[in-house]
Structures are given as structure tokens and as C-alpha cells.
Amino acid sequence: MANVLRNSAKFGFSGVLSQLSIHSRHGRECVSPCFSLQQRNNSTSPKIKVDLDSSTGVAVLRMQSPPVNSLSLDFLTEFCINLEKLEMDRSCRGLIITSTLSKVFSAGLDIMEMYGKSPERCGEFWKAVQEMWLKLYGSNMVTMAAINGSSPAGGCLMSLGCDYRIMADNPRYSIGLNETQLGIVAPFWFKDTLVNTVGNRAAELSLELGLLYSAPDALKIGLVDQLVPEDQVLSTAQDTMSKWLAVPDHARQITKSMMRKPTIDKLLSNREADITNFVSFITKDSIQKSLRMYLEMLKSRKA
Amino acid sequence: MANVLRNSAKFGFSGVLSQLSIHSRHGRECVSPCFSLQQRNNSTSPKIKVDLDSSTGVAVLRMQSPPVNSLSLDFLTEFCINLEKLEMDRSCRGLIITSTLSKVFSAGLDIMEMYGKSPERCGEFWKAVQEMWLKLYGSNMVTMAAINGSSPAGGCLMSLGCDYRIMADNPRYSIGLNETQLGIVAPFWFKDTLVNTVGNRAAELSLELGLLYSAPDALKIGLVDQLVPEDQVLSTAQDTMSKWLAVPDHARQITKSMMRKPTIDKLLSNREADITNFVSFITKDSIQKSLRMYLEMLKSRKA
Amino acid sequence: MANVLRNSAKFGFSGVLSQLSIHSRHGRECVSPCFSLQQRNNSTSPKIKVDLDSSTGVAVLRMQSPPVNSLSLDFLTEFCINLEKLEMDRSCRGLIITSTLSKVFSAGLDIMEMYGKSPERCGEFWKAVQEMWLKLYGSNMVTMAAINGSSPAGGCLMSLGCDYRIMADNPRYSIGLNETQLGIVAPFWFKDTLVNTVGNRAAELSLELGLLYSAPDALKIGLVDQLVPEDQVLSTAQDTMSKWLAVPDHARQITKSMMRKPTIDKLLSNREADITNFVSFITKDSIQKSLRMYLEMLKSRKA
Secondary structure, three states: OHHHHHHHHHOOOHHHHOOOOOOOOOOOOOOOOOOEOOOOOOOOOOOEEEEEEOOOOEEEEEEOOOOOOOEOHHHHHHHHHHHHHHHHOOOOOEEEEEEOOOEEOOOOEEHHHOOOOOHHHHHHHHHHHHHHHHHHHOOOOEEEEEEOEEEEOHHHHHHHOOOEEEEEOOOOOEEEOOHHHHOOOOOHHHHHHHHHHHOHHHHHHHHHHOOOEEHHHHHHHOOOOEEEOHHHHHHHHHHHHHHHHOOOHHHHHHHHHHHHHHHHHHHHOOHHHHHHHHHHHHOOHHHHHHHHHHHHHHHHHHO | OHHHHHHHHHOOOHHHHOOOOOOOOOOOOOOOOOOEOOOOOOOOOOOEEEEEEOOOOEEEEEEOOOOOOOEOHHHHHHHHHHHHHHHHOOOOOEEEEEEOOOEEOOOOEEHHHOOOOOHHHHHHHHHHHHHHHHHHHOOOOEEEEEEOEEEEOHHHHHHHOOOEEEEEOOOOOEEEOOHHHHOOOOOHHHHHHHHHHHOHHHHHHHHHHOOOEEHHHHHHHOOOOEEEOHHHHHHHHHHHHHHHHOOOHHHHHHHHHHHHHHHHHHHHOOHHHHHHHHHHHHOOHHHHHHHHHHHHHHHHHHO | OHHHHHHHHHOOOHHHHOOOOOOOOOOOOOOOOOOEOOOOOOOOOOOEEEEEEOOOOEEEEEEOOOOOOOEOHHHHHHHHHHHHHHHHOOOOOEEEEEEOOOEEOOOOEEHHHOOOOOHHHHHHHHHHHHHHHHHHHOOOOEEEEEEOEEEEOHHHHHHHOOOEEEEEOOOOOEEEOOHHHHOOOOOHHHHHHHHHHHOHHHHHHHHHHOOOEEHHHHHHHOOOOEEEOHHHHHHHHHHHHHHHHOOOHHHHHHHHHHHHHHHHHHHHOOHHHHHHHHHHHHOOHHHHHHHHHHHHHHHHHHO
């Protein structure tokens, strides 16, 4: 951590990187607080693995894209295709999302999708981010995040899209919409989702300061619903799921829609403007310059 | 409880009845979690008794319709007439609602009003449910629920309509909008009232799962304001009332209206659609069939 | 306190003054719960002192208008001019508001601005109250209230306008929007600001009862963010400020605007109606009569 701050000072990033919380082991793993740099991987091996237990109607979706389950366009596309398949499969009533990686659930949006890309490509990427949230927040399935590692920014958004959040009781794991810390602004639908979950004042503090919460602090403000020992995150999600599935589906789905539809409709009716807004922001020279320096810093740490 | 589940399994109700929490003594009393079956009573004895203390300006409204203060059309009509009388009576400034029955405040809507009735009659019934809430939530009086027993579904709604909720500190008493558990959807104004009281996230969990909260848990999420020993529920309501009545009426009333009017206006401008919606849902063959089986189950338990 | 109640009974004010919490020492200081009577002071000495530390970019605004920092038209004008200057000064990024007076942050609106004044003057006054809130709630600076004394009504509103509230851990200091206790109604934008801070239900109770919270109770409901020993209020605000200023300004400002703009826009588009409403209320004979009696009571206490 101290090392990172020295590096970032060297790169002139002090403001932007002041709260970087990087959990590093053997210099290989790196959870950036907001954007993550995925090691390029040309293999076509799937980034996501889905197991549907037809006896229970519960699918477990495992994110397995090392090193940090960055949300790249490929990742998001694969994620959404899987989500859509499960949504259409009448034998599937519940979905648990978790990670196969040690220490990280998802590190959020992939920085490489935002650096040096054409506006068209940036827009395509942002549309995929929207799609991930729309599909999750409005899913007819019971959705649970089994958060077995850190989950900043886009990873936090994915968790917030679920019906219930169970996190590993490890104070070293953090979660939060920390975009502001990096000089980025969480868009209105990130904000709406957070307000719906933790209330207006906690969301205000959280977003203005770009706070990352340790697991215990996240529980305190209601950002997650439950903490359990790390090795029980998935099994607790499965136990909890069976309670949710005891509720009649139809009534639960209509109720969920009643709670969430206004928030979803707000994005649906502003979707293009939100994309335009993101693209014009991210393609600014000043932001691209910041991303470049950030990337170089991350690369130098890997070297 | 185990017995009920066996019965419900026998009747093929497992999903719908999985969380029935019936408090039975000598096989006579039965608080269904949502709809209640009132023993028919042809007497014209009042279901409600009102005592107005002209020295304090405080009326106590006692629900005395055994076995479980079901909200039938007759009950609701009597309730609303009494409420209206008190509202017009300038000597009455405060209203405390309580029950004369042991263990139950109100078990909610009367299932007999929804089974085998004409659409017209169903609509009349639902209009009376709306009226009860509109009159309570918008009352100029200070209103307090002295909740001396379980209060599921419609009974919970009645409590939420008041300014303040004091509940007997008995973990066996439960309260909540548990409609979803029975395959029914709480309408938007039930939801709005709950969100106004416990916030968005607690309401979301509560409604999606159709949760019934024990008195201590209800206090924790703010569904009730205070717990006191069972024999002090009414006296505490009277003490608390005197503090509320020390506040200048006019300013308090305008403030209350400022807080609640948007929620009330939302129902007022959607009242007919809400009735149509209820009638078309409740008169569906599938729902009527469920109600019939539910009724038979309740009757068999009484036998 | 007992003395005040006897006096108020004598003046026939029992309802209105029933919750007066006056902290008096040597009969000189008097924090009225809502409106305060400022000793007239013809000197042109400033009511506000601002120190901007150009090394940190943090300004401390000290309210120094004895006896109780009443919000008179002069005070508010001076306050807004100072706020505007700092807002325009690019070297100023953070603002801490505190009081030089012992035991009181600000006692709220000055009653003399509302008694025996022309409608025009009353309107001018109310516009200044609006302006104070608009400038604070929408400030681009990081704003902190270092609440080193009681802060009822208008004083509470000023605190709520800031980004963060640190209060002296003294149970004798109180804070709250207690207008209702005096027969006055907090306008919708006071209400909106309170709801944004403590949530709907706490705001409802708070406003309907006109509650003043002791510092510990204020912390419990989130009306203030932090309690510290009295002599550390300012230094803690300065430490906290440095953490806020580590967040990139631009992203924080856009985020703040996203959170607060809807509430600000609501007043902006109803500003004239809100002034008309206030003026027509405050110039009513009945209200003027109440104010006169209230004033006489305050004067008699000073004698």
C-alpha cells in the first residue's frame, strides 16, 4: 500500500490514487479499486461457468476470469448470455453468483475497454454494462451474490443488482462504489440502486467520498445483508436460497417488479443519453491521459 | 405448526401455506397469516366499541369481533363510521386503536369477503379496505395502535396507518405484510406505507418474502415504535398520547399532511384502477380454487 | 425551565411554549427553541468572521453575533455574501461553520424580523433564509458544521445544509427542527432536507412533534454524523476536512449535485409561492399576537 502510494506520487497521481487498496500476493494479484487491468488472454475458454441443479432449480454462476474477474466487453457479453439463458429456462428459479478466484469477487470495469478505444467501441462497452445491471436488477429469478472477495465499483454494482448479498466475514475484503476516488462519477442508476439499498444519507456519504467498506462496515450500513465465514459463503447462499424459493414465485416476482420497476424504467428511458454521456466523458483527452498513467502504474507493479 | 404443514401438504398447498403461523389454544383461536375466517355471527352486536374521554379528548376504539377481528365488509364499514364520527367531533383530538381479544390485534382481511362473491361485492369490499386506510393515514387526530396481539397483513396495514405503534413485548406475537406468502401481492399503497415507515430496503425484503416479524424484530426494523409489557400497552399509549397532544394541533396537522399527502394522493388518483385490479385478481378461477382449499383447511382445523 | 413554564402559563402560552428549553446562565443567555430575540445592536461590527487558510484551502466561518447568533436579515445577508465570496475564490475548497459563542451554535430565525414588519420586509427576510439554504446545500465546497452548542430550528437547517456535521458531545446541547412546537410549520424544503438526512419515518416523528434532540440522540438518528468532546469540535472538523479534500473535487462536486439537485430544484421552482406562503402566514393577526406575547415573555425574562 505504502509502495503504491509512492508509485502513484511518482506518477503524479496523488489525488486520484490516494485510496488505492490493492491486495497483492507474490506480486501477481491486484484488485484495483475501480478499474482493473486484465492480463490479455487470447484463449476462448469461458470466463463464466454455470451449473444448474435441476433438482433444486438453483444455478450457480462462477466468475473465473483471472486475475480479478474484470468486467470486459467479452466478460459482460458472456455474463448476459448466461443470464438470459437461465431466465428463459423455466426449470431455473434461483441464481447464485460467486467467484472462483481467491480474494476477489470482481474488481469492476476493465480499464482496457476505456483506454484508446473508439467512441463506438466505448459505447458498445457501456451498453453492455447497462445490460448486465438491467438483466440482474429486473430478473424474475431469486438472485444472490455470494461475495467471496473484494468487490469494488462495477463488482459492487453487480452485487447490488441481486436480491440478497452474503459476504465473506473478512475485514480485508472491501466493497463499495468508489468511482469518485478515481475522479470518475458513478452514473445516476448506480446511485439509484445504492440509495434503494442503504438509504439516501449513507449513499450520499458513500458516493461523495467514493468509500470502500470493509465487510463488517458494509454490513453495518446495509450494503450487504449477511457475513459468514469465508468457507461458508456459498453454502449459506444455498440455504438462504431455499427459503426464498419457498415463497410463491408469481407473487414474489410481481412484488419485486413493483419495488424495482421505477428505477429500471428510469435507465430505460435515458439509456442513449447515459451512453452518450459516458462516451463523451471517457474519451476526453484529460481522462485518457489519466488512464494511460494509471495503466503504466499498474504495469510497472506487475513487472 | 407441524400439523398445519401436514394438513396443507395434504391439501396441496405447500407453497402457499408454508409459513402459516397459527397460534391455537384449545383448538378455538386461529390467526391466519393473511386472510382470516370469521365465525359467522348474525347478531347485530357492534364489532367495535368506542369510548371518548371528554376530559382528555382521547378516544379508545376497541375491536371486539371474535375470534380474530377479521376485517369483513361489515367490520370495515363500522370502523369507518366510527372513525368519521370521531374525526368530526371537535372534542376528540386523539385516537387509540386496540383489541379486546386475547392474542390478536387483527388477523387481517376476511377471506369470506373474497370467496364466491360477485365482482360487485368484491369491489365494494376492496373500496372499504381503501377507505379504512385513507381515513386512518390522513386523520387529523393523533392516532396510535396499541397492538396487544398478532397483527398480520390487513391488521399490519391498520397499524401502519397510525402515527405511532406500541406493541406487546411478546415474541409470540407477530406483525407484517405477509401477503406474498399466500400468493397474493400487497398493492402499491400497502407498499408505499411500508416504505415510508421502514425504508426501501427493509420493505423490499419484507414484501418479497412476505415476512412476519416477531415483536422484537418488528421493533428492530422500525415496523413498530415501542415494545412494552402486555398489560401496559394501553396505558403506555395513553401516556404517549398526552405528549403528542401537547403539540399545537394545527401545526402538527399541517406537518402530518405534508408528510403523508403525496402517498394518499397516489391512491386517490388510482382508486378505481386499484379496485378493478383487485377484483380481476381475486375472482380468477385459480385464486378462487386456492381460497376454497384454504377455507376447507381452516374449517377442518376447527372441527 | 419551571420558571419559564410558569411565565408562559401566565401569558396563556402553555401549548406553544410547553417545550421551551432555555439554557440560561446569570440570566443573560437565552436559546429560544425556534425564534430568538437578538439584543439590538446598532454597531456595524461584523456578525461573521471568516479565516481562509490558503495553505489548506479551508475557510473557517465563525458566527459571532451575541447573544445567540440569531438569523436576522442582516446576519443572513452577511452570511450569504461571505459564502458567495468563498465560493468564487478558487483557492477555497472547504468551509467549516462554527460559533464563537458559548453554548449556542445558532438559535435560528430572529423573531424581530417577523414581528410588526411589513409584508415586503417579511418577504425579503424569507428570501434571505431561502438563499442561505440554497447556497449551502448546493455549495461546490466541502461544507462542515462544527456544532459547538445548541442548534434549534434555523440553526439546525444551517447544519443540515452542510456535507458533514460534528457536534459537541454535551447532552445539554440540543438540535432539531422544532418549529411545530411553536405552532409554526417547517416548510417543505426544511422537510425535504431532513428526510434526505435521517429518512422518512424519523423525519415524520421529528417534524410532527417538533422534537429537539440531545447531542447523543441526534447522533442515534443520524441528524449529526459524529460527537466529539467540546474542545475538539473544530480540530476534528479540520481533520475530517482534509480527508474530504483528498477526493478529486470535480467528481465529488458532480456527485454532490446528483444527490442534491432535485431537492434544490424543487425550491427554486416554488420559490415565490414559498415566500407568499410564509408572508401570509406570519402576518396573520393571530400569529402576530402570539409573537407579541412571546416577545414580552422573553423581555420579561431579561429584565
